[in-house]
Amino acid sequence: xxxxxxxxxxxxxxxxxxxxxxxxxxxxxxxxxxxxxxxxxxxxxxxxxxxxxxxxxxxxxxxxxxxxxxxxxxxxxxxxxxxxxxxxxxxxxxxxxxxxxxxxxxxxxxxxxxxxxxxxxxxxxxxxxxxxxxxxxxxxxxxxxxxxxxxxxxxxxxxxxxxxxxxxxxxxxxxxxxxxxxxxxxxxxxxxxxxxxxxxxxxxxxxxxxxxxxxxxxxxxxxxxxxxxxxxxxx
Numbered sequence: 001x002x003x004x005x006x007x008x009x010x011x012x013x014x015x016x017x018x019x020x021x022x023x024x025x026x027x028x029x030x031x032x033x034x035x036x037x038x039x040x041x042x043x044x045x046x047x048x049x050x051x052x053x054x055x056x057x058x059x060x061x062x063x064x065x066x067x068x069x070x071x072x073x074x075x076x077x078x079x080x081x082x083x084x085x086x087x088x089x090x091x092x093x094x095x096x097x098x099x100x101x102x103x104x105x106x107x108x109x110x111x112x113x114x115x116x117x118x119x120x121x122x123x124x125x126x127x128x129x130x131x132x133x134x135x136x137x138x139x140x141x142x143x144x145x146x147x148x149x150x151x152x153x154x155x156x157x158x159x160x161x162x163x164x165x166x167x168x169x170x171x172x173x174x175x176x177x178x179x180x181x182x183x184x185x186x187x188x189x190x191x192x193x194x195x196x197x198x199x200x201x202x203x204x205x206x207x208x209x210x211x212x213x214x215x216x217x218x219x220x221x222x223x224x225x226x227x228x229x230x231x232x233x234x235x
Contacts (some may be wrong), residue, residue: 032093033064036086042069061119062112063105064090072108079108079116081188081203084128087118090188091125098122107216128189131200131219134226135186138217139206143181147172155220155227158195179209194218196228201230 009044025033025046037044045065050058064086065124066072083106090104101122110114134153141150147168154164158196190201199218 013073025041028093028095028097029062032090035093036066036089038078038087039089040066040069040071040082042072043067049105059102061098061103061105062090062101063107063109065109067109068111070111071109075188076110076112076114078117078188078190079114080111080190082109083108083116083118084120084189084228088125088128088186089121091120092129103133118165127223128200128220130223131221132186133203134219134228135184135202135204135215135217138228138231139181139204139215142171142175145172145175153196153226153228154231155197155229156227157197157227174233178213179211181206181208183207184215191221192218198222199227199229 001203012016025048033044033046043066045067047063049063050060058139061095062197070219072082086106086108087104091098103121103126105119106117110116138150138153141147150171151164151168154167184207187204187205188203190203192199192201198221200221202217202219204215204217206215214234216232217228217229218232220227220229
């Protein structure tokens with residue numbers, strides 16, 4: 001197990017694992033850990049291990065433990081948001097390494113002593129990556145004022161036509177008061193149920209030339225259903 005903190009030189013080549021006495025990590029895995037620290041600061045321990053399951057045999061995992069982070073402490077009341085983000089940041093840096101693991105484990109230690117642990121299968125993280133395409137499209141439509149296209153993303157199951165028109169009209173009205181959009185940065189995810197649908201709540205900072213705004217999208221979790229069940233445009 002290797003411990004390092006943001007700002008210090010990260011050895012990155014080797015770490016003591018739970019499967020073998022000495023396990024190396026790849027450049028992509030190293031990059032993922034560094035990106036987590038860039039996002040949250042603090043200190044990080046990581047290890048490679050395997051959990052036993054009577055049904056599935058061994059599940060190999062990469063575990064990330066984050067501590068001493070002031071940014072992390074802001075999520076102490078909703079730790080799932082941070083845990084899913086930590087797992088996804090690591091996951092999106094992997095390439096062929098995705099075949100090496102069944103799960104990404106996250107352990108978060110908050111300043112108040114609270115501890116939060118969660119495991120995310122590679123399939124679940126792959127689904128998050130797929131659903132982020134909807135987010136990318138939504139932000140692009142807002143940025144380029146393609147509001148009719150944005151309306152098409154809204155689910156008929158959660159929005160009446162009148163509700164869709166009202167939401168789009170409010171976005172059209174408020175958007176010109178903001179500075180231009182430069183991009184976006186997800187800062188967490190939550191699994192929820194809304195109107196009888198299983199949804200992924202994607203929490204986003206919309207990066208602008210000045211005065212960033214926030215966006216929350218609740219998208220359908222079905223792999224084949226790319227619709228938004230709730231859009232909250234915060235400013």
